[in-house]
Structure formats: structure tokens, C-alpha cells
Amino acid sequence: MPEFVQIDxxxxxxxxxxxxxxxxxxxxxxxxxxxxxxxxITIAKGETFSLxxxxxxxxxxxxxxxxxxxxxxxxxxxxxxxxxxQRRGGTETSxxxxxxxxxxxxxxxxxxxxxxxxxxxxxxxxxxxxxxxxADLRKQVEDLLRQVRxxxxxxxxxxxEFSGGQRxxxxxxxxxxxxxxxxxxxxxxxxxxxxxxxxxxxxMMDLQRRLQLTYLFISHNLAxxxxxxxxxxxxxxxxxxxxxxxxxxxxxxxxxxxRMLLDxxxxxxMTGRQRTPVGGEVPSPINPPSGCTFHPRCPFANDxxxxxxxxxxxxxxxxxxxxxxxxGRIPVEERSxxxxxxxxxxx
Amino acid sequence: xxxxxxPLLEVKNLRVEFPTRxxxxxxxxxxxxxxxxxxxxxxxxxxxxxxxxxxxxxxxLLEPPGRIAAGEIRLEGRRIDNLPYEEMRKVRGARxxxxxxxxxxxxxxxxxxxxxxxxxxxxxKPLSTAQARARALELLKEVGIPGAEHRIDHYPHQFSGGxxxxxxxxxxxxxGPRLIVADEPTTALxxxxxxxxxALLKRLCREHQTAVMLVTHDMGVIAETADRVAVMYAGRIxxxxxxxxxxxxxxxxxxxxxxxxxxxxxxRGERLTQIEGSMPRLTEIPKGxxxxxxxxxxxxxxxxxxxxxxxxxxxxxxxxxxxARGVGVPVVREPASA
Amino acid sequence: xxxxxxxxxxxxxxxxxxxxxxTVIAAIVTLLIIVVAFLSPVLAPHTPFDPSTLSLxxxxxxxxxxxxxxxxxxxxxxxxxxxxxxxxxxxxxxxxLEVGFASVVVAMLLGITLGLFSGYFGGAVDSVIMxxxxxxxxxxxxxxxxxxxxxxxxxxxxxxxxxxxxxxxVGAIGLSFWVQYARTVRGSVLVEKNKEYVQxxxxxxxxxxxxxxxxxxxxxxxxxxxxxxxxxGLAIITEATLSFLGVGLPSTQPSLGTLIRLGNELLQSGExxxxxxxxxxxxxxxxxxxxxxxxxxxxLNPKLx
Numbered sequence: 003m004p005e006f007v008q009i010d011x012x013x014x015x016x017x018x019x020x021x022x023x024x025x026x027x028x029x030x031x032x033x034x035x036x037x038x039x040x041x042x043i044t045i046a047k048g049e050t051f052s053l054x055x056x057x058x059x060x061x062x063x064x065x066x067x068x069x070x071x072x073x074x075x076x077x078x079x080x081x082x083x084x085x086x087x088q089r090r091g092g093t094e095t096s097x098x099x100x101x102x103x104x105x106x107x108x109x110x111x112x113x114x115x116x117x118x119x120x121x122x123x124x125x126x127x128x129x130x131x132x133x134x135x136x137a138d139l140r141k142q143v144e145d146l147l148r149q150v151r152x153x154x155x156x157x158x159x160x161x162x163e164f165s166g167g168q169r170x171x172x173x174x175x176x177x178x179x180x181x182x183x184x185x186x187x188x189x190x191x192x193x194x195x196x197x198x199x200x201x202x203x204x205x206m207m208d209l210q211r212r213l214q215l216t217y218l219f220i221s222h223n224l225a226x227x228x229x230x231x232x233x234x235x236x237x238x239x240x241x242x243x244x245x246x247x248x249x250x251x252x253x254x255x256x257x258x259x260x261r262m263l264l265d266x267x268x269x270x271x272m273t274g275r276q277r278t279p280v281g282g283e284v285p286s287p288i289n290p291p292s293g294c295t296f297h298p299r300c301p302f303a304n305d306x307x308x309x310x311x312x313x314x315x316x317x318x319x320x321x322x323x324x325x326x327x328x329x330g331r332i333p334v335e336e337r338s339x340x341x342x343x344x345x346x347x348x349x
Numbered sequence: 350x351x352x353x354x355x356p357l358l359e360v361k362n363l364r365v366e367f368p369t370r371x372x373x374x375x376x377x378x379x380x381x382x383x384x385x386x387x388x389x390x391x392x393x394x395x396x397x398x399x400x401x402x403x404x405x406x407x408x409x410l411l412e413p414p415g416r417i418a419a420g421e422i423r424l425e426g427r428r429i430d431n432l433p434y435e436e437m438r439k440v441r442g443a444r445x446x447x448x449x450x451x452x453x454x455x456x457x458x459x460x461x462x463x464x465x466x467x468x469x470x471x472x473x474k475p476l477s478t479a480q481a482r483a484r485a486l487e488l489l490k491e492v493g494i495p496g497a498e499h500r501i502d503h504y505p506h507q508f509s510g511g512x513x514x515x516x517x518x519x520x521x522x523x524x525g526p527r528l529i530v531a532d533e534p535t536t537a538l539x540x541x542x543x544x545x546x547x548a549l550l551k552r553l554c555r556e557h558q559t560a561v562m563l564v565t566h567d568m569g570v571i572a573e574t575a576d577r578v579a580v581m582y583a584g585r586i587x588x589x590x591x592x593x594x595x596x597x598x599x600x601x602x603x604x605x606x607x608x609x610x611x612x613x614x615x616x617r618g619e620r621l622t623q624i625e626g627s628m629p630r631l632t633e634i635p636k637g638x639x640x641x642x643x644x645x646x647x648x649x650x651x652x653x654x655x656x657x658x659x660x661x662x663x664x665x666x667x668x669x670x671x672x673a674r675g676v677g678v679p680v681v682r683e684p685a686s687a
Numbered sequence: 688x689x690x691x692x693x694x695x696x697x698x699x700x701x702x703x704x705x706x707x708x709x710t711v712i713a714a715i716v717t718l719l720i721i722v723v724a725f726l727s728p729v730l731a732p733h734t735p736f737d738p739s740t741l742s743l744x745x746x747x748x749x750x751x752x753x754x755x756x757x758x759x760x761x762x763x764x765x766x767x768x769x770x771x772x773x774x775x776x777x778x779x780x781x782x783x784l785e786v787g788f789a790s791v792v793v794a795m796l797l798g799i800t801l802g803l804f805s806g807y808f809g810g811a812v813d814s815v816i817m818x819x820x821x822x823x824x825x826x827x828x829x830x831x832x833x834x835x836x837x838x839x840x841x842x843x844x845x846x847x848x849x850x851x852x853x854x855x856x857v858g859a860i861g862l863s864f865w866v867q868y869a870r871t872v873r874g875s876v877l878v879e880k881n882k883e884y885v886q887x888x889x890x891x892x893x894x895x896x897x898x899x900x901x902x903x904x905x906x907x908x909x910x911x912x913x914x915x916x917x918x919x920g921l922a923i924i925t926e927a928t929l930s931f932l933g934v935g936l937p938s939t940q941p942s943l944g945t946l947i948r949l950g951n952e953l954l955q956s957g958e959x960x961x962x963x964x965x966x967x968x969x970x971x972x973x974x975x976x977x978x979x980x981x982x983x984x985x986x987l988n989p990k991l992x
Contacts, residue, residue, distance in 0.1 A: 056539040069890050099892045112883035116905035129891050165627050166396075176887065195395035195566065195628075200610035200621040207620070222540060229612035229621070252614060266540040268569025270596060270613050283509050283542060339614035370702060 006216055007045040007068070007184060012077035014038040014063055018288065035287045037063040039240035041077070042314060042321075045233075047183075050210070050217040052227040052248075054263070055237035058287050061220045064237075065188045068218060069104045081184065100130045103177040107189040109169035113161040119172055120157035123147070126180040146175040150205060167198035171205070178209070186218045191226065203230060224267050228252055233320070236260050239287060239295040246320030253337050256322045258300045261335065271339075294325065302326040355426065356383035357560050358407070358528055363420035363430075365402050365411065365584075367631075374631040376402050376415070378584040381658075384528065389554065389561040391575030391592065393568060395607075397628050399584040404530045404564045406430070408447050409437040424528065443473040446521035446559075450533035452513035455520075456505040462489075462516050463501035466523055473524035488519040492549060511542035518550060522557060529554065532564045547574055568611055572596055580604050583629055583639035590664020600661035601668045602644045638669070648676025703986045713978035720972050724784055727777035732760060735770035736778065736939065742769050747953075750960050764960040767953060772961060775946055776968050782942040783969070786856055787923040791915050793861025794922075798868025799904070799911060805869065806876025807899050813873075820866045828925055832859035836934050849937045856935055860925050867914055875907035916980035920973040927969055943969045 016035040019025060025032070038060040045051040053061040066072050068079055070086060079086040084098055103126070106112040113122055123143050126132075133139035144154040150171040161169055170190060177185055190206070191199040207230060209215060221227050227234055228248060235245035236259065244257040255261045282299040285291055294312050297303040306325050314321040315328060326332040365377035377399045384390045394400045405411050407422055409429070422430040429440055441447070449455050457465060466485035470476060476484065482501075489497035492515040505513055514534065521529050534550065535543040551574055554561050563575060571578050571592060579589040580601065588601040599605040609622025626643045629635060635642055641651040650669050661671040669676045704710055723730060734740050750764040750772075763772040805816040823831070839855045840848050848855070879885060880903065888898045927944030929935030931951075936942045938949060943965045950962030 056541060066886075071886055071889055096892055099890070104887065104890050106883035106887065108883055112887060114884040114902050114906070117902075125888070126891050129893060167627060173887075180891070196568065197395060197607060197610045197624045198627065200612075200623050201625075203612070204620050204623055224540075225612045225614060228614050229617055248617065262541060266544045267614065268567075268572055270569060270572050270608075270611060271615075283511050284539060 005044040006047040006082060007043075007218070008078075008080040009041060009043040009064075009068070010078050010080075012038055012041040012043075012064065012067060012079065013075045014060075014067055014072060015075045033288050036240050036290065037287060038067065038074075041237075041240075041242050043235055043242065043245065045216060045218060047216055048210075048214055049232035050219055050230055052219040052221060052231040052234045053237055054221055054224060054227050054234060056222060056263075056284055058239065058284050059237040060240040060287075061237050062188055065104070065186045065218065065220050069102065069186050070099070096130065100126075100132075100180045101182050102184040102186065103180060103182040105170075105173050105177050105185060105187045105190045107192055109166045109173065109193060110161075112173050113169055113176075115161055117160075118157065119147075119159055119161065119164075122161075122172065123157070123176050123179050126176060130180050132180065142179070146179055149178065149209070150175045165198075166194050167201060170194065170198075170202050174202075174205070174209070178213070182215070184216045184218070186220075188220045189222070190219075192221065192223065199226070206230070224263060236263065239285070239290050241295065241323065242314065242321070243296065243324065244320065244322045246318065250319055252339070254318070255335060255337070256317060256327050256332070257324050258302055258326070258332065259296050262299075264337070294323075300326075302332050304331070354385055357386045357425060358384040358562070359421070359423040360403075360407070361421045361423075363403065363406060363422065364418040365399070365406050365415060366418040367415045369414070371632075375634070376584055376631060377406065378634075379420075380581075380584070380586055381420075382579055382586065382589060384560050384562060386527065387555070387558050387560055388577065389551070389563060389575045391571035391578040392562060392564045392581060393566065393571050393578055394581035395566055395628055397583075397631070398581040400564045400566075400581045401532055403581070404532050404562060407562065408441060408445055408530050410447075439473070442469060442526065443524045444526050444528065446524070446526040446529040448514075448517055448521050448529060448531040448534045450536050452510060452517050452537070453505070455517045456513060458505050461502045461504055462508070466501075466516075466520060469520055470523050485519075485523065488523055489516070491553065492516070492519045493545075494519075510538055511545065514538060514542075514546055515549065518546075518553065522553060522559070525557070526559060528560045528562065530562045530564070533566070534563070535570060536565065536567065543570070550574065568596070568607070580607070583634055584631075585639060585667065586658060587640065587668075588661075588664055588666040589658065590662075590666075594663040598662055600664055600666040600671065601640075602646050602670070603640050604666075606643075638667070646670055646676065646679075648679045650674070650677040652680065704982065707982060709978055710982040713975040713982070716971060716975040717979060720780060720968070720975070721784060724777060724780040727774070727781050731771075731774035731777045732762075733771040733774040735775045736941075744769070747958055749958075750964075763964050764958075766949065766958075766961045772964055775941065776943070776965050779941050779943045779946045779965060780968060780972065782853075782936065782940060783923050783926060783944070783972070786853060786860070786926045786936070786942060787919050789857040790860035790864070790922045790926070791918050793857060794864035794918065795868055795911060795915055797861065798865035799872050799908070801865065802869035802872025803876055803899050803904060803907075806873035807880060807895060807903065816869070817873075820869055823863075824866055826863075828860070828863035828921075829928060831863035832856070832925065832929055833932075833934055835859040835862060836929070840934075849939060852936050853940065856926055856929065859929075860922050863925075864918055864922065867918070868911055871910050871914060872907050875910065876903055879903050879906050913980065913984040916983050917977060920976040920980065923969070923973055923976070943972075 014037050016037055017032065018035050019032040020030055024030065041064060043051065053064060055061050063072070067074050081098060081102060086098065120143055123146055124139055127139055127142055133142055143157060147154055147156055152168065152171055161172065164172065191202050194202060203226065210217060219227070219231060231248045233245065233247050234251045235242045236257065237243070238259050244251065244255070244260045251260065252264065255264055285295070285298065291298050293309045294307045297307040300307065304325070310325070312323040312325050312328070314323040317327065324332070360383070361381050363377055363380045364375065367374040367376055380403060382390070392400045392403065402411070402415065406417055411417065417430050420430070421428055424440065424444060429437065432440065456462070463482065463485055466488065467478060467481040470481040470484055471478070486497055486501055489501055494500055494512060494515055508516065531550070535546050538546060547570060550561070563571065565571060575592045577590060578592045578595050580587045580595065580603065582603050588595055588599065588604045595604060596608060599608050603624070606622055606624040610624065612621055624643050629639065637653045638651045638656055641647045644651065648669065654669070656667045656669050656672070658665040658667050659671050661668070746765055746767050746769040748761050748765045751762045761771050761773070765771055801816050805813045836855055836859050885898060885902055888902050926935055926942060927947065930942050930944030931948045933948065936945050938945055941949065946965040947962055947969070950965065954962055
């Protein structure tokens with residue numbers, strides 16, 4: 003039985019070469035950024051799948067591919083059994099589009115500054131013809147505003163009258179307007195203050211329970227990901243290096259990059275845990291290293307890693323793409339996290 | 350907070366105002382704190398809390414019409430908030446260094462990295478160009494730039510983000526300042542680079558005996574780097590104390606709420622603590638305690654009297670809960686839309 | 688409505704307007720000229736372009752303050768045909784303003800549309816439009832207007848041409864000014880195109896035309912307004928130049944430029960008032976409009992606020 007969302011061999015390359023004339027005159031080669039280079043992910047209905055990674059790893063590009071903002075260079079995206087990569091016009095595509103929506107990162111750029119909030123939220127309803135008449139439209143918009151804990155009166159205002167957190171709520175309301183089943187969330191809380199982030203995450207979790215939503219959640223913040231995800235995929239330079247259920251990934255990380263990423267989570271329990279930062283930086287995606295792209299920074303790299311690209315092999319409810327794991331060279335690690343949540347002192 | 354050494358930096362009753370045509374906005378309201386030599390003080394708060402402005406006021410880089418309306422800033426006993434431009438220029442760089450958030454705009458794209466370093470060194474120290482260049486090279490190696498000998502002549506755009514921030518740190522340290530004000534130094538960097546830069550900053554400041562005022566919204570960075578931390582809210586300090594105490598045993602309701610909002614490993618799927626509402630705009634700061642509309646512990650006194658910092662456990666908190674008379678009759682918050 | 692006025696009165700723009708004396712004066716002058724010009728049928732003491740009201744005996748009277756030959760019914764004097772200079776200026780200003788506004792509107796519509804398409808679709812569409820724009824920029828506006836006017840004159844008879852001269856001039860000037868708008872709009876569109884609210888509209892599946900006109904257009908029109916105001920002065924001067932050269936509006940429907948030309952011929956014989964007063968009016972109008980445009984540009988510039 004196909005999964006709710008199935009992504010196979012997804013690739014997206016961007017041609018960032020100089021214009022043809024310049025290339026010919028200066029004898030420059032073509033330059034291709036392999037932003038997404040073969041990604042396989044499955045998402046079950048009702049779960050939250052998070053994609054984590056640093057900048058340039060391709061997670062935002064995957065989000066945009068899933069939602070149809072770019073056509074894939076190769077590979078397929080199947081939503082509820084339908085192949086989304088064939089983007090044809092017509093009612094079937096429209097019906098599918100209605101069921102998947104997106105929430106964006108920047109609360110200031112994701113709402114049209116010249117439109118009133120009411121119109122912003124009403125747009126998907128109008129576009130998909132989901133309201134019987136004006137009165138029904140108004141009622142739907144007001145319901146949505148209430149669902150995200152704003153008031154119907156807020157519909158008459160413009161986006162600049164709201165704070166960042168409130169704008170994200172408006173974004174969420176817009177995304178929910180077409181009654182989708184699947185939401186792609188591209189770093190929805192990264193631009194928000196910590197306390198506002200908590201509000202938005204709580205809201206999203208409530209909505210998921212109430213409306214039975216499935217989320218694809220993109221983030222670079224591992225603590226947030228730990229908190230809300232069912233399964234997690236770690237991306238590096240366009241490839242998924244490891245994916246597993248959340249607890250498994252965090253307690254028994256296998257891929258060296260995953261371990262390194264987990265090391266960067268700040269130690270707010272003040273356990274005095276030493277972070278050992280891994281040296282080096284994320285290489286440029288235009289000229290990725292050969293073989294396993296992580297090998298320049300990997301303490302376990304051998305000659306095979308420099309030459310051969312590792313395949314994603316099954317490992318404990320998930321997959322890992324690492325020669326070292328396959329060859330058994332890398333010791334198993336078991337991590338635990340302090341469960342001692344300090345009780346706030348009361349005076 | 351008695352220490353035997355005189356404090357390196359003393360800020361007393363600092364007020365930063367912005368006159369606008371609609372009236373004067375008070376962005377930093379009666380803030381006082383000290384930094385001892387070699388210590389790292391974290392200043393944490395959300396957007397609009399006034400932490401960056403406090404940092405800017407100390408370096409003397411407040412953008413007009415913002416200005417210091419009252420209070421004193423003393424560096425090694427000498428007042429620096431009222432210095433004329435030329436005097437302040439000498440202080441900046443030589444005694445106080447600065448690191449800003451965006452390494453891309455902190456460096457002049459038209460000059461090589463070496464030239465910027467040499468220029469700064471020569472502005473504050475009587476060294477020849479060759480000596481200054483040698484010092485610059487030393488610094489670049491200290492901050493971990495590989496191949497420093499030829500990278501010293503590279504331009505900023507030839508460095509990656511993390512490398513650029515290392516150059517910025519080198520620039521900040523090159524004239525040997527006693528204090529560095531770092532405003533969100535790692536926010537624009539990837540998480541793996543953040544860890545490297547933080548470790549670097551810590552090590553260098555210890556080696557050079559430089560104190561750091563680290564302004565950030567990221568509690569994680571504070572937890573790893575700071576000795577003490579001040580939590581700011583609506584232009585005031587809500588709580589200040591040793592970092593371990595403030596994080597694990599927060600005394601101010603805002604700090605408690607803040608720590609509870611941060612998701613952390615160890616428990617999944619539960620609701621995060623949520624502070625209802627949001628930080629008030631500068632034009633609408635509540636009377637009494639600025640946090641009272643969002644506080645679950647508030648009482649009558651909180652609506653009227655503004656609390657100053659008072660002893661609370663190992664730290665100090667601006668909250669009537671720690672006063673002998675308490676908060677008075679509890680006032681229930683109306684359920685407001687979040 | 689009242690609420691809107693209250694908000695506008697309290698806004699930063701109104702405050703910046705009030706606090707600049709130059710701008711307020713410029714605005715008053717402009718407003719005055721516009722009102723007088725458009726009320727000319729009511730306000731003008733004579734109808735100088737109705738030949739039946741003219742009398743050659745009134746010809747070449749000097750302005751009233753010049754001496755005993757002056758006549759209060761012709762306060763600024765008359766020209767050689769007996770036409771009252773003051774009334775001519777009123778009617779002429781109206782025509783100048785009409786042509787000026789109309790050509791700016793034409794240029795705006797053309798420029799905005801082409802800029803939108805160019806910026807949003809990019810690729811070949813963008814290249815073609817921008818190359819045409821580049822080529823056009825190498826020609827001075829006057830030359831383009833001359834060219835168009837010349838072509839039309841070649842096609843039509845002189846009389847027919849005179850009848851539609853206004854439209855030809857408006858078209859000619861409009862066609863020579865669209866490039867500025869197109870380029871500015873294209874730049875803004877390139878920025879807005881990548882913003883997430885546009886992506887959100889694409890996710891919903893709206894067609895590109897809808898997205899361009901409903902979402903992007905409202906956000907790129909800001910700078911256009913400023914360019915338009917500054918261009919207004921330029922358009923009026925361009926039309927005046929064309930008329931002065933004899934290829935603009937004919938003497939049966941004279942604008943300020945035509946009047947200046949007609950008066951120029953008599954300058955040598957000492958009847959200076961026929962050319963001077965229209966010139967002063969033209970200069971005052973263009974200066975006032977330009978000052979207003981300057982203020983608007985600074986007021987709307989977010990970086991200066």
C-alpha cells in the first residue's frame with residue numbers, strides 16, 4: 003500500500019552558469035548546483051516528518067518541489083497515490099493542490115502587504131470554489147481566524163499591523179483555508195522569538211490533532227524537531243544521509259554527520275557536556291566533494307568514502323547512507339538526555 | 350555582587366530615548382549592571398527588549414535620533430557616555446571592541462582583510478606597517494584561518510561566513526581591548542559553525558583576559574559561554590545572576606516562561622510552556638511591572654508599582670514575589686487572545 | 688471616508704508635507720494654475736481662439752502697466768491678431784496640462800505593463816523587451832516624438848492632422864517616456880517575485896497573469912508615482928518644445944509652447960509681452976511640479992524617514 007506521500011529519487015539541479023555569451027568569450031564551464039541529489043522519503047498519514055540540515059543542504063528545495071513550485075529534474079513525488087510531478091492543468095491537479103498547502107518561513111514576506119487579512123485568507127477558498135456564497139465565505143474566514151486564536155475583527159486589518167507571531171498565525175489560517183490534509187512547513191518558527199515560537203508550535207500540534215493533518219516540517223533547529231516529529235531525515239548537500247524515528251535518531255545516531263549535528267544542540271540542562279565542534283564548513287554545492295560528500299569533515303573517512311557515493315541502506319526502522327556503518331567501522335553510540343527538568347523555584 | 354576587583358564596566362541607570370514626532374519613546378529604561386574584568390556577561394532578551402540598544406549605547410554607536418537621556422557608563426572608572434566624538438573614537442577599538450551579527454557587512458568589501466586589520470592596529474598603536482602586518486598575521490592564525498600567510502591579502506567575499514566571522518573577531522581583538530561587545534555574533538551562521546565560533550570566542554577572551562558583553566536572543570549560546578546573564582524585557586532588566594542559577598532556577602516569571610518555551614531534549618510531544626500575549630510596543634508599556642499583563646503570578650501591587658532588582662535566591666530579579674510584602678491581592682488575568 | 692481622512696491627516700506624509708515651506712508653496716502654485724487653467728472657459732475675459740470675437744484694432748496692445756496705450760480689458764496685452772494674452776495663457780495652460788497628464792498616463796500604462804511582463808516572465812520575453820527599451824533610450828525623447836509626428840503628418844493631410852494633433856502628440860511623448868517606468872517596475876517585480884506571498888499564490892495554483900496583476904502590481908507602483916510626478920514637468924516641457932519648433936500643437940489649438948513660438952516672431956519688433964508671459968507661466972508651472980515631485984520622492988523614500 004503506497005504511503006501517503008512518497009518521494010523517490012528526487013533530484014533538482016539549478017543551472018547557475020554565466021550567460022551564454024560570457025561563457026563563450028571567457029571560456030568558462032557550465033555550473034550546475036545539485037541542490038537535491040537523489041532523495042527518497044516516505045511519509046505516513048498523520049505523522050510529522052522533519053527534514054533537518056544546515057544551509058545549502060537542499061531541505062527548502064525539497065519543500066518547494068513537493069508543493070510544486072519547481073518541477074523536479076528527475077524522480078517522482080506521489081501524493082496519495084497520484085504522481086504530482088506531472089504538472090498538468092485541469093481539475094485533477096486543482097483537486098490535488100487543494101489538499102496540500104505550504105507555510106513559509108518569513109512572516110514579513112509571506113503575506114501580501116497590500117491586501118487585507120480577510121482577502122489573504124479568503125483567496126484559497128475563492129480559488130478552489132469552496133464557499134457557497136458571500137455569507138458562507140465570511141463565516142469560513144472567521145472560523146479560520148478563531149482557529150488560530152485571532153479574532154474576526156482582525157480580518158479588516160493589514161499585515162503590517164500585526165507582530166511576527168500573529169502573521170505566522172495568519173499564514174497558517176491561509177494554509178488551512180483549503181482544508182488540506184498535508185502541510186509543508188518551511189522553517190515556520192525560525193524567524194520568531196522563542197516565546198512566540200512556543201505559541202506557534204503548540205498551535206500547530208493542536209491543529210494537527212484536531213484536523214488530522216500530516217506535516218512535512220523543515221528546520222535547522224534540532225530541539226524543535228525533537229519536540230514535534232514522528233520521524234526525522236537528516237540532509238547534507240542534497241542527500242539524505244540518515245532517516246529514522248525521532249527517538250531512534252536522537253538516542254542512537256549512526257551517521258557521523260548526524261552525531262556532529264546533535265553535538266551542536268546547546269546544553270541547556272547545564273550538564274557541562276563538552277561540545278566537540280567538528281572542523282570545516284559546509285562545502286559549496288556547486289563543487290561538492292567526490293564520493294561521499296561528507297568525507298572531508300568525517301573522522302571515519304577511508305579511501306572508499308572519497309570515491310564511492312554511499313547508498314541509503316536500511317538500519318533500525320530507517321536508512322543510513324554511510325560506508326563506515328555498512329562496513330561496521332563506526333562504533334555504535336547510545337546517547338541519553340537528562341530528564342531532570344528543573345522545577346522552577348517558587349518563592 | 351561584591352568583588353574585590355573594581356568592575357571593568359559600570360552601567361548606572363542608563364536611559365536611551367528616541368524622540369519622535371509622536372512623543373518620546375523610552376527604549377532602555379533605567380538599566381544598571383557591571384562587568385568584571387575577564388568575565389562574560391550575557392544579555393538575553395527577545396526582539397524589542399532593548400538589548401542591542403544597550404550594547405550600542407556602550408560602544409557609542411547609537412543612531413540618532415536615539416540618544417542617551419540619562420545615566421552613566423564607566424569604563425575602568427572613566428566616564429565614556431559623554432565623551433566628544435574624537436575621544437570616543439580612541440576608546441572604541443582600543444578599549445572596547447565590537448562584533449556584530451552580519452559578517453558580510455561588518456567588513457569593507459573593497460579592502461583586503463589584511464589591510465583592514467593593519468589599519469585598525471595602526472590607528473590605536475604606534476607600530477610600523479611591517480610590524481602591524483606581522484601582528485595581523487598572528488591574529489589570523491590565532492582565530493584559526495588556515496593558510497593565513499596568503500589569505501591575509503584576500504578580500505572578504507573570498508571567505509565563507511564562518512571564516513569571515515573569525516576575521517571580524519580578529520579585528521575586534523587586534524588593538525587589545527579590555528571589553529568586547531558582541532551583538533548576535535552567531536545568529537547568521539550555521540549551527541555547526543556557531544559551535545566553532547563560540548568555542549573560539551571563549552578561548553580567545555580567556556587568553557587575552559578580555560571581558561565580553563554578549564547580546565543575543567539565543568539562550569543556548571548564553572548557557573555555553575556566559576558566566577553571568579541579564580534577562581531584559583521591555584527595556585528593563587528582569588533578572589540578573591550567575592548563568593547556572595538563572596537558567597536552572599529562574600526567579601522571575603518571565604525568565605521561567607522563557608526557559609519553559611525552549612524545547613529541549615528529554616521529553617517529546619508535550620505542550621511547551623507558553624507565555625500568552627507578546628512583548629509590549631514601546632508606545633504601550635504597562636504601568637507598574639512591564640510584564641504584568643502576561644504574568645500568572647501578578648497581584649495588585651504589580652499593576653501600580655514598578656519593581657527594581659532585588660535579591661532572589663542567588664540572583665536578583667525585578668519582581669514583587671521576592672519582596673517581603675509580596676504582590677498583594679492576586680489579580681486574575683482576563684483570557685486574552687494570544 | 689472620515690476615518691480615512693483622519694488617518695491621512697495624522698500620517699507621516701502629511702506632516703512631512705506641512706513642514707516644508709517650499710513644498711507647500713509649490714503645491715499652492717500648482718493647484719492655482721490647474722484650477723485657473725481648467726476653469727478658463729469661465730474665468731477668461733475673452734475667447735481668443737474664436738475668430739469672430741477678434742478685432743484687429745485691438746492688436747498689439749501692451750500690458751496695462753506699461754503705459755497709456757494699455758487697456759484694462761486686456762491686462763497683459765494682445766498679440767498681432769488682437770488675441771488677449773491673458774486668456775490665451777489660460778487656455779494654453781489647460782492644453783499643456785492636458786497633454787502633459789495624458790502623455791504621462793500613456794507612458795505609465797505602457798511602461799508598467801511591459802515592466803510587469805518583463806520582470807515576471809524573465810527569459811526571452813525579458814530580453815526582447817529590454818533590448819527594445821535600450822534601443823529606444825539611445826534616441827532623445829524629442830527625436831522620437833519628432834519622428835512619430837513626422838510620420839503621421841506624412842500620412843494625413845495637414846487639416847486632418849491638426850484635428851488629431853493632440854492625440855498624436857500625446858502618443859509621441861508617451862511612447863518616448865515609457866522606458867523609465869518599465870525599468871523601475873521590472874526591478875521591483877524581480878524583488879517581489881521571490882517573496883513568499885507570491886509563492887503562496889503559486890501554490891494555490893493561480894495563473895501567472897492573475898498573480899502579476901492582483902498580487903505583484905499593487906506592490907510595485909510606489910516608485911512609479913514619483914517618476915510620474917517628475918515626468919509631468921518634463922512632458923510639459925517636451926510638448927512645449929515640440930510646439931515651439933512648429934511640430935507640436937498647431938496655432939488653432941495653441942499650448943503654451945505654441946504661444947511662445949507665435950510671440951517669438953514678434954520679439955524683434957519690440958512686442959515682448961506676447962512671448963514673456965507664457966514663458967513665465969510655463970517656467971512657474973514646471974518648477975512647481977518638479978518641486979512637488981522632489982518632495983514626493985523624499986517623502987516616500989523609506990530610508991530617509
